[in-house]
Amino acid sequence: MTLTVPPTQLPPAPAVGRRGRPGRISTARRQEALTGYAFTAPTIVGFLVFVLGPLVAAIYLSLTKYNILTPPKFIGIDNYVRMFRDERLAQTYGNTVLYVGAAVVLINGFGLLFAVLINQRLPKALTYVFRSAYFFPYLVALVYVSIIWQALFQKDTGILNYYLTALGGEKIDWLNSSEFAKVSVIIVDTWRNAGFAMLIFVAALQEVPKDMVEAARMDGANEWQIFCRIVMPMISQATFFNITMTIIGAFQIYESIIVLTRGGPGDASRSVVMYIAEVAFNKFDMGYASAIAVTLFLIIMLVTLAQFRLRKSWVNNE
């Protein structure tokens, strides 16, 4: 996605002469402008009421103490100061950052690996079957795949431990031990999203000019050199898009944890979004919850803006 439009796609600019004479805008042009506003009105109203308004309200609430029953009381940046000594916040943000790191490495790693493998000259039907198999989990709700996985992860009755012990390993308490609870969340997240990353990579790989690769091969470059020096730079835009998507997605991780571990044991696998929901809707500490939510917004905004900015510099366009 991009915010800018190639100049050739922009509609013709209005003639300069007309701008200087207000009041003499032709009826047709006024009609067109009115139509433009009418066409965009529902979207603009939706944006104001359900996105921009709530965003501004959240920033305001983050500066107040508010428990729903009594009106919000302005307390300045107290909520933000309070975050620094909130150990549960540190724990949940820590977990979330771990999920983000794992998502970036694993989802994109597996996505790229499978994309490279699938992009070879294989029989068409085979390519189709593989692509479908990898993509399907992405279409299924995270809640549903988590429900399946929590059954597979069960310590005594789950299939994973059955095969693990059959291979001579020890049973793992996937869902209730503080280390493996996080691992389980990461496994499900990777399993569901790698197929999407793969699709993006495949689409990018197909745009790599074959003659350029052929020329490098003629010059004696081996496959690994070709991959590092030609293919990777050529698909950097897709890589960057994927990394951004995985960062944004993993910062918002929520329902898989609810189904798998309920955030436990203790807070061992709890994400920051679960913590926000708990503070807001169980403890009704709306001001503080808003403040935490605003930090999440700032992070996601910075990541998105960084993508737009960096895309122009180090990302290779053509």
Next chain:
Amino acid sequence: MSSVNFGIRASRTPTRQASREPVIGKTISVALLIIGAVAMIAPFLWMFTTSLRDAAQAYDLPPQWLPTEWDWTNYAGAVSGPVPILKNMLNSAIIAIAVSIGMIITAPMAGYAFARLQFPGKNSIFVGLLSSLMVPAQVTIIPLFLLMRTFGLLDNPLSLILPGITGALGVFLLRQFFLGLPQEIIDAARMDGANAWQTYRLIALPLAKNAVSTLGVITFLGSWNAYFAPSIFLNSTDTATLPLGLVLMLGPYGAGNVAQVMAATTIAIAPALVVFLVAQRWIIASLTQSAVKG
């Protein structure tokens, strides 16, 4: 492994000796791809097989991967249990259909206006709209909750429908499509005396049929799969959507009847499977174009 082609289709190699290497590489690739594909499909297969088995044997080990019997009693049990799964499914369907219909009306109109009409403030409005893509749902959820509470819409499907019927992503997708329409088509309609609405409704919109269908499918699935906002706005089993119903059915710590839960999950996944079989190609195309073509 050196013979694996990193992302590049194998070229025809002149000598026989060299041509053997890609074959080995390809075999390894296919083997890896099969392992991956099995890992992707196995959980769904287990779900389906378990849904057809007697509840008492659901956790029998070693696991049976293929259905040994075709016993649909778990499906009957799932829909008649304490959690009204069918009602939940209906709720999900109503919300998802309403949201999709709203979206395929509002987004193409706005997308067309941003692509093809001139009006003051157009570009700033569009950029503002696009910036909403970086506002995560978790930030707006608290004010939205308060808003819905004020208007008495909590525990009401409207709390999910109203915010869902417009959205920047759909506008963006459709704007891209309309930008690609040849100007001559628009001009020809204008010459024939069509006004902006007629040009849109009779000429441009019919051409966007595929883009609009894709948007409809993506919107439907997004709503059908949603968990976060429904879990906060809806709080009774009668208004719950299907994902909420299934989590209730699963119970704390997965204590529910696993065979019935898997039967219900199979039902819940069915729409995704249908979409997948029917519309996979379009969805893949529209998901990848924004990333790669930029």
